[in-house]
Amino acid sequence: MTLEEQLKKEILSKYKSVRAFTTSIDVPYSTLDSVFKRGISNAGVSTMIKVFNALNLDIESIRGDTLLTKDTPTKKAPSTAEAAPGEDVLKIFDYLNNALISAGLIREGEDITDQQAQVLLGICAILRSTFEGEH
Numbered sequence: 001m002t003l004e005e006q007l008k009k010e011i012l013s014k015y016k017s018v019r020a021f022t023t024s025i026d027v028p029y030s031t032l033d034s035v036f037k038r039g040i041s042n043a044g045v046s047t048m049i050k051v052f053n054a055l056n057l058d059i060e061s062i063r064g065d066t067l068l069t070k071d072t073p074t075k076k077a078p079s080t081a082e083a084a085p086g087e088d089v090l091k092i093f094d095y096l097n098n099a100l101i102s103a104g105l106i107r108e109g110e111d112i113t114d115q116q117a118q119v120l121l122g123i124c125a126i127l128r129s130t131f132e133g134e135h
Contacts, residue, residue: 004036006067010055025054045117 001009008018015021022029027047035043035051040062052059061068100106112120 003040003062003065003067007040007051007055007057008036010057010067014055021054025050027051044113045120046112 011018011021015024018032019029022032027050031044031047032051035048040048048062049059051057056070058068058070100112101108106112
């Protein structure tokens with residue numbers, strides 16, 4: 001079962017319909033329908049965070065084959081010196097968000113567009129491949 005099928009199944013296990021879910025989280029139905037058709041990886045970051053939070057799903061589980069709830073233990077908790085999986089990406093997003101605010105490109109609390117998020121994901125991938133193994 002694909003991640004998108006798992007996501008739809010999770011929604012339908014908690015809501016009467018996908019439309020009822022999208023209404024409850026204030027996301028257009030067409031946006032989520034597009035996620036099912038084009039894939040989670042092609043969706044906007046802010047939208048997926050909103051969807052995953054509403055369903056209590058761990059956003060980091062999209063890296064694997066199975067969507068997990070936030071309370072599903074996947075391995076022992078990291079020590080304070082060890083970063084949790086994906087935490088580096090979240091730190092990069094926080095840093096980039098602050099940089100965008102400082103540069104006057106967005107305002108505090110303002111969301112970036114899906115297209116801008118895709119660009120930032122590309123930047124993160126480049127940074128990760130450039131610096132991987134250098135620490």
